[in-house]
Amino acid sequence: MKPRTLHDEPLIFERNPERGPRGTFRLPAGEVPPVDPRATLPAEQLREPLDLLPDLGELEVVQHFHRLSQMNFAVDEGLYPLGSCTMKYNPRVCERACRLEGFTEVHPLEPDGHVQGALELMWELERALVAITGMAAVTLQPAAGAHGELTGMLMIRKALAARGDARQAVIIPDSAHGTNPASATFAGYRALEIASGPDGTVDMAALDRMMDETVAGIMLTVPNTLGVFEHRIVEISRLVHERGGYVYLDGANLNAFVGRALPGLMGADALHINLHKTFSTPHGGGGPGAGPVAVSEALVPYLPVPRVVREGDAFRMVWEDERSIGPMRGFYANFLVLVRALAYIRGMGSDGLREMSEAAVLLANLVRRRLEGAYHLQYEAPTLHEVVFDDTFQKEHGVTNIDIAKRLLDHGFHPPTVSFPLIVHGALMIEPTESPSPEEVEAFCEAMLAIAREAAEDPERLRTAPHGTPVRRLDEVAAARSPVLRWRKE
C-alpha cells in the first residue's frame, strides 16, 4: 500500500469541466446511414446530450483507475485473513481460462447445438461438485451464497408444499451469518434463533424443544462461524428429519473439509457452495460470486430451471419442469465464474483439494497457537479453518477490536473480520486460508502480538490508527447521518 499520494484523486466528474471534450473511445462508424431519432422515437423521451460524464482521452481514464487501485489493499498485497470470507490466492490460469473468446463472446440464447462446450462445462462442474459434496445433484444458478440460501429454502418450501405441509419457521443458530435469517424471511419463513451451547455448537436440548411440526427445518453452518465443527451433525439431521423438517447446510466454510467429510453423509438436504471461497474465484471488490446449491434426492425434483441435461453425447438446456421452483435469475448462472471454478478444480485435482483443506486448518491452528494468551478466546473448542478471538484483554486499556483492526493496516495486513459472529463481543475472526506461506502468517501473528503490547503501553496510538494509509479513519457517523450517495454539480 502506497501512502497517501500528494494529490487526492478527483472524481471523474471533477476533471477538466471547462476545457471541452477530448477524443473518447472510438466507436464503429460508417456501416449504416445515420438516423435522426426525432423522426423515429417519442420526442418527449429523447434526452439532450449527456452532460453526466466528461469526454476524456483513454490515458486519463486509465490513470484515474490506476491511481484508485493504488488505494486498495488486495490478496496479492499481503495477508488478508478476513474470517468467513476465505480470501485465498486467485490462480492466474483461471483468469486466463475464463477470458477465452469461446466463453466470453457466447450469447446465452444461441441454439443449444452451438453452445455444447458451455453446456458440457456446466455439466462437468455439477458432477465435480456432486463428487465433492456427496449430494445427489447441483444447480449452478445462484449468483452468490445468499442467493443460494434462498434457492435452497425455496426448494424446501416447495417440497413441504408438495406434501401439503405448510410450516412457518426455520431454526437458525445465533452464530449464523446474517444472510441466513434474511434468506429465511425472503423464503416466507420466520427465523427462530437458537442459542449456541457453551462449546459454540447447537444446544441439542433447545433444538429438541423447538423442532416441531410448525418448523420447516434448520439452517446450519458447518463448520460454524466460530470455526467449530458441529460434531452432533448426524443426530441433529436425524432429529430434524424425524419431525418432518429439512436440513439446510450453509457451505460457506466447505473449504475446511474438502476430501475429508461429505455433507451428503451429514444428512443435508441442501447446501450452497461459495465458489468464490472454496474454489477461489476472485472476490472482485464485492462480487461477482457464485453460490451453486447441492441437494439430496428429496429435493432434486424442485431444482430451479433452466437445467442442463445430457442426452448421449449432447447437452441441452431444459426450461420447463412443473415441479421446479422456477428460475432464480436471468439466464443460467454466473458462467464466467463457473469457468474459473472448474479450472481451479482441475488445476488442484483430487489430492490438491484435500491438501488445500489440510493446509487451511493447519495455518488457522498456527494462528491460534501463536495468539492464545495475548488475545482472549471465548470458545475453546478445536479450531478448523478459522479462529475467533476477541478484545476482552485489550478493553481493559480502552482499546477495541476496531482499534486493533485499524492498527493492523499500519503493519501492512488486512484486518480479520470484526464484530462477527454476534455471539462474541468484540470479535476478531481470523482465517488465513491455505495460500499464504507460514512466514507471512507468522509475520501477521507478530504484528498482532505487537499490537497487544501496544494496547497496554500506548493505547492512544491504537485509538487513532491507522496512521499510514491513504486516508485516516473515516467518519462513518457523519456519512450515515447525512448521506451523500452521489456527486452533484455545485
Place this chain on the structure above:
Amino acid sequence: MSVPNDLRYTRTHEWVREEGDTVVVGITHYAQEQLGEVVYVELPEVGRTLDAGEELGTLESVKAVSEFFSPVAGEVAEVNERLDDEPGLVNDDPYGEGWLVKITVSGDGAELMDAAAYEAFLAEEGH
C-alpha cells in the same frame, strides 16, 4: 450513570415523564450509550394508537439497530421532529432535547420502575 429521580423506567430502557394526560418517552442514558452514536431515528406517525409494549420505532447507529417500545397504551400525540436532522440529540441529551415521542394515555400502562428500581435493575442485569 445518570438516572434522574423524577422519571419512571421500563425494562427495555425507555424513560417516561408524565405531563397531565400525556407522557413523554425517551431512551435512557444507559441505552444510548449501549447503542453508540445515533444516526437515524424512525418515529411513529402522529395519531397512531398503541398498546402498551408495542414497538414505537427504531434507533440506528452505524452498525446496530434497536427498537423502542411504548410504555403505555394510547395515541401518538407528537414526535420529536428535530431528530430528523439532529439524531445525535438522543446521545447528547437523552432526558431532555433527545426525547422521542409524546403519547396521550388511554389506558393502563405496563408496570414502570422508579429511578431506584431501575438502577437496581441495571445492577442486577450486570450493567
Place this chain on the structure above:
Amino acid sequence: MHPWIGVGEADRRRILDELGLDSVDALFETVPAAVRTDRLDLPPAEDEGRLMASMRALSGRNTTAAAVPSFLGAGAYRHVQPSAVDAVLSRAEFFTSYTPYQPEISQGTLQAIFEFQTVIAGLAGLDVANASLYDGATALVEAALMSHRLLRAKRNTVVVAETVHPMYRRVLETYAGALGIAVVTVPPGEDGRTDPGRLAAAAGGDACCLVVQSPNFVGIVEDLPAVAEAAHGAGAMAVQVVAEAASLGILHGGGRFGFDIVCGEAQSLGLPLGFGGPHLGFFACREEHKRQMPGRLVGQTVDADGRRGFCLTLSTREQHIRRAKATSNICSNHGLMALAATVFMELLGGSGLRAMALGSHAAAEETKRRVLMLGDPWRLAYPIAPTFDEFLLVGPAPGEELARRAAEAGVFAGVPSRKWGGSWPDGLLVAATETTRAGEIRALVEVLGRIGR
C-alpha cells in the same frame, strides 16, 4: 505439494511439531467418523498447459457471436468492448480484494462505486442508486419487493406488463410466490405497447407497483409519462425495468417522468455476453426511499483530517445488521461488474454513450428497412411502434424454426419471440447494435430471403 498452497511438506511438519501433533488427522478429530471420507472421486491435477488445452477445447465447441453474423438480443447485447476495461479489471488491487468493509484501505473500490452510483442515478433520472445487484431479473424482483414494503399491509399485488422480459417475470413469480404476493400480468395492446389505463386497473386498488420494461421485450419504447401518471393515479409505485441499458444514451430514464424506481440490466455497458453471466443489476430510486433500498451503498464522508473519503453507509438496512428484517438478503453483489461499467462509461464519456445509442438505433433501423424490402411473407409484428435497437419480425414459420434454419445457414437471425410463451406474434426478435456491420445485415437479408422463398 501444490503451487497454490503455501505450506510445503517441511512446513507442515514444523507446524505440527509446534502444535504438538503427530499428524494432520488430529486436527479433524471433531469431524464425526460417520461423515468422513478419505478420497475424492475427481481426476488428478492438471498442469497449466494441459489445463488451458482442455479449457480451450471446451471453449472451441461454442460458436462465438462474433464469429457469425449475430442479431441475438433479448436481454444480452453485443456492444463494443474497450480493451482498457478488462485491463483495469485485471488489476489485482481490484479483482483480488473484497467488499470495502475497511474504508481506509479500500478508497479505490469505494470511489469507483461512488462514481458508478452517480452515473446510474443520472441515467435513471433519479436521486440515488445502489452499488449493484446480480442482474436485471433480480433487480426487478428487488424493486417489486421494495414497493411492497413501502405499501406494506395495504397493497399485495405486483402488476407487470407482459412485455417485461418473460425471464424476469418468471423470476419474479419464483420470489413472490413464497411471500404470498400476487403477480398480475397485463398483455400489450395491438401496437405492442402497454395500455397504462389497463395496467392501472388490473389490480383494482391492490397494486403496490406497476412495472413496465422500456424498451420492452419486443423492442418497443413504452409511453413512460402515461405509465407513471397511471401508477400514481392508482396509488401505486411506478417501476421501470431496463434490459438494454444502451438505450439510456438517448432515452431518458423513467425518473424524468416520475417513476419511483428505475432498475435493470447493465450488461450492455462494457460486459461480455459470457453465456449469460455475470451480468450487472442496477437499481435507482428516490432519495426519500433510500432507507428501503436493497444492497450496498457507498457514501461520501471525511477522514480524521477532514479530507474527503468514501465508506459503505446506511448499512443498517442490510442482512449483517438487520438479519431477518433486512431489506434484502443480498451480501456479495456484482462489484467487479459495476467497476467494468464505470470504466466503460468513463472511456466513452457522455458523447460516447450517446453515440453508442444512436449507432445501435441506426443499425436496427437499417436492419429493419433492409429486411422489410424482402416483402411478403416478412413483416413487422408492430409496424408503427417506435423501437430502439430490437424489433419483432414475423416470417413464414414459427420463430424457433426460423432461428434454427438461419443458424444452419450461418446466421444468428434472432431470438424466437415465444421461447418463453407470450401473447405477441410468433417470430424473431432481431437486435442490432453499433457493432453490427453492413455485411452482417446483408448476410441476414440473404438468409431470410432464402428461408422466405
